[in-house]
Amino acid sequence: MLVELKRYKSNKDYTDGMFFVDGNFICYSVEDEGRSKKVWGETRIPNGTYNISLRKEGKFHKRYTEKFKAYGKDWHQGMLCVHNKPNWVLENAGMSFQYILIHIGNDDDDTAGCLLPGMTAHADRNFIQRSTDAYKLLYPIIRDALLAGEEVTINVSLL
Numbered sequence: 337m338l339v340e341l342k343r344y345k346s347n348k349d350y351t352d353g354m355f356f357v358d359g360n361f362i363c364y365s366v367e368d369e370g371r372s373k374k375v376w377g378e379t380r381i382p383n384g385t386y387n388i389s390l391r392k393e394g395k396f397h398k399r400y401t402e403k404f405k406a407y408g409k410d411w412h413q414g415m416l417c418v419h420n421k422p423n424w425v426l427e428n429a430g431m432s433f434q435y436i437l438i439h440i441g442n443d444d445d446d447t448a449g450c451l452l453p454g455m456t457a458h459a460d461r462n463f464i465q466r467s468t469d470a471y472k473l474l475y476p477i478i479r480d481a482l483l484a485g486e487e488v489t490i491n492v493s494l495l
Contacts, residue, residue: 337481339388339490341451346370346494350444350462351380355453355470357477363470364457368444374431377448381418381436381492382429388438388478388488390414391424396439407472413479415439418451418490438474440467 338358345352346369353365367380391397392414404412416438419426426433433449441452443462453474454464464470481488 337478337486337488339478339488341365341490341492342495343367343383343493344495352457355474357474362474362477363453363455364464366441366443366447366452366454366457366462366464368447368449372429374433379431379449381426381433381449381451382431383493384420384428385489385491386418386420386426388416388418388482388490390479390482391417391435391437394435396437400439411476413483416475416478438471438478440471442467 340356341353342356343351343353349369351367351369353367355362355365368378369380371379390413394415396415400415401412417424418436418438421427424435426436437450438453439450441447442454442464446452452464453467453470455466455470457464478488
């Protein structure tokens with residue numbers, strides 16, 4: 337399965353984009369801004385192709401297991417983690433990140449390099465809405481492919 341994150345607006349504070357799965361638009365995204373040198377919590381991941389896997393440890397996994405238990409005990413199977421090295425590391429363009437997740441949030445203050453989905457985006461400001469709804473749409477598509485043994489990659493690029 338191919339997930340694409342197509343970035344369409346980038347400025348000094350944040351980056352707007354769109355998630356596609358196998359060519360189909362799913363939802364919008366917001367991330368931190370791009371930089372040539374990483375600043376922790378203020379830098380988006382570089383363009384590139386990475387793996388997505390289910391990470392079944394950490395505070396987000398525990399919190400989301402509880403948050404989504406009403407959807408059934410098997411709904412949340414781990415956080416969607418974007419990486420290209422062991423131990424959940426992502427390296428590219430001379431920068432190194434760890435634990436880059438796709439998770440719920442509304443603006444770049446809710447992320448430390450992670451990818452935030454949203455159902456609506458605002459062209460004039462750093463804000464997406466209905467992030468939980470977008471996550472509930474995007475997550476099971478990727479989760480089910482991973483649980484079926486399918487390799488899932490994400491290609492991150494500027495439009």
